[in-house]
Amino acid sequence: MQNEADVVILGAGGAGMMCAIRAGRRGRSVVLLDHAKKIGGKILISGGGRCNFTNLGAGPGNYVSLNPHFMKSALARYSPWDFIELVVKHGIPYHEKKLGQQFCDGSAQAIVDMLEKECLLAGARFELSCKIERVETIPTGNRRFRVSTDRGIVECDSVVVATGGLSLPKIGATGIGYEIAKEFGLDLVARAPALDGFVFSDEDGRRFSGLAGVSFDSIITCNGMTFHEAILFTHAGLSGPATLQASLHWNGGDPVTVDLLPGIDPMVWFMEKKKSGNRSLVKNLLSELLASRLAERLCELHFPDARPLPDVSEKELKVFCELLKSWTFVPKSTVGYSKAEVTRGGVSTDELSSKTLETRKVPGLYFIGEVVDVTGWLGGYNFQWAWASGAAAGDVV
Numbered sequence: 001m002q003n004e005a006d007v008v009i010l011g012a013g014g015a016g017m018m019c020a021i022r023a024g025r026r027g028r029s030v031v032l033l034d035h036a037k038k039i040g041g042k043i044l045i046s047g048g049g050r051c052n053f054t055n056l057g058a059g060p061g062n063y064v065s066l067n068p069h070f071m072k073s074a075l076a077r078y079s080p081w082d083f084i085e086l087v088v089k090h091g092i093p094y095h096e097k098k099l100g101q102q103f104c105d106g107s108a109q110a111i112v113d114m115l116e117k118e119c120l121l122a123g124a125r126f127e128l129s130c131k132i133e134r135v136e137t138i139p140t141g142n143r144r145f146r147v148s149t150d151r152g153i154v155e156c157d158s159v160v161v162a163t164g165g166l167s168l169p170k171i172g173a174t175g176i177g178y179e180i181a182k183e184f185g186l187d188l189v190a191r192a193p194a195l196d197g198f199v200f201s202d203e204d205g206r207r208f209s210g211l212a213g214v215s216f217d218s219i220i221t222c223n224g225m226t227f228h229e230a231i232l233f234t235h236a237g238l239s240g241p242a243t244l245q246a247s248l249h250w251n252g253g254d255p256v257t258v259d260l261l262p263g264i265d266p267m268v269w270f271m272e273k274k275k276s277g278n279r280s281l282v283k284n285l286l287s288e289l290l291a292s293r294l295a296e297r298l299c300e301l302h303f304p305d306a307r308p309l310p311d312v313s314e315k316e317l318k319v320f321c322e323l324l325k326s327w328t329f330v331p332k333s334t335v336g337y338s339k340a341e342v343t344r345g346g347v348s349t350d351e352l353s354s355k356t357l358e359t360r361k362v363p364g365l366y367f368i369g370e371v372v373d374v375t376g377w378l379g380g381y382n383f384q385w386a387w388a389s390g391a392a393a394g395d396v397v
């Protein structure tokens with residue numbers, strides 16, 4: 001390993017590689033260090049293997065951070081269209097799936113290959129299977145930092161920490177970025193797994209057991225944030241895009257409310273059936289609107305015995321319909337880092353310049369991507385932050 005570079009980037013994920021491309025194009029000598037054998041591990045498994053690489057609607061409102069303004073500057077200077085331009089330049093076929101989400105038509109490998117090519121074109125070097133041991137400042141001499149690894153030492157002017165969050169330890173996630181921040185005396189915002197769905201309380205777990213695999217369209221609300229997407233029952237709780245989105249906004253003990261029948265007023269619907277003399281069981285009628293396993297379970301839980309519609313009073317129906325429109329439960333927890341798409345929290349934005357992502361306390365030290373306290377919604381927003389923050393730092397390191 002060469003023992004000098006202008007810029008050392010810790011982590012060859014999306015943010016690190018974008019930073020390397022921009023810094024390399026400016027003529028900086030750049031080395032990317034990663035303990036993984038291959039680069040871009042998360043990109044490869046993202047978006048179900050097709051990488052939801054950006055979202056055309058990405059804006060500050062799609063991110064969670066203690067400082068809701070922090071991401072504005074970087075996002076404004078590197079837009080989804082900037083990344084799409086790169087994708088088009090490399091001839092990678094892509095499409096919009098829904099809600100502005102851009103996916104590869106084929107494998108996410110195309111995005112990793114594109115970033116690798118651009119890094120190499122910009123003159124950046126990769127050092128893989130390389131364990132980072134220590135980052136320290138050098139009090140005197142030509143270079144400002146010394147990065148020690150199990151493969152040797154690199155001295156450099158700038159260190160960019162792009163080591164991501166804690167989610168999916170099995171593909172190489174570690175907390176090293178947070179440890180480096182602590183060593184340099186930087187504040188951290190409490191971390192938590194996010195975009196991972198919910199685990200039911202023991203009681204709800206029993207009430208809804210056996211429903212794994214049932215999915216339905218929903219409107220979910222958590223802490224004032226509302227999402228209209230699908231929910232999926234799992235063996236332990238709830239998953240599906242709506243639940244993943246809600247889990248980003250959930251803090252322990254918060255209630256979650258679900259409209260099981262968006263766009264439908266079940267009271268009006270049942271009353272029309274009642275007036276027309278319909279004598280079906282309520283659970284059979286509800287199966288016309290919801291998956292039958294779910295309809296049956298809700299009716300079992302609400303009406304102790306199967307009852308035909310005429311035997312259910314208007315008052316009882318009203319209470320049942322309110323449940324269908326605003327089922328409220330308190331999850332035991334979110335699912336955890338083994339499934340989480342991201343880590344919420346991280347290096348406090350108070351420590352960083354929003355223009356350059358450089359730390360205020362340690363000139364030459366930068367934090368970019370998921371390690372920072374900026375977490376995007378589900379739908380391509382996290383990669384857009386990785387590209388934008390990587391570009392912001394890469395333009396100045």
Ligand SMILES: Cc1cc2nc3c(=O)[nH]c(=O)nc-3n(C[C@H](O)[C@H](O)[C@H](O)COP(=O)(O)OP(=O)(O)OC[C@H]3O[C@@H](n4cnc5c(N)ncnc54)[C@H](O)[C@@H]3O)c2cc1C
Nearest residue numbers: 011013014015035046047052163164172369370380382383
């Ligand atoms: C299953 C899954 C699907 C996802 N799908 C999407 C999606 O479709 N769209 C979207 O926008 N976001 C998605 N995300 C989120 C997105 O992948 C991340 O937010 C993004 O990859 C963060 O980029 P990053 O460069 O900051 O960190 P990472 O991509 O996590 O890169 C960090 C790098 O640092 C390296 N590293 C970590 N610790 C060390 C260490 N101790 N020594 C050396 N190297 C180290 C890692 O090996 C890794 O290569 C998904 C996440 C997951 C888990």
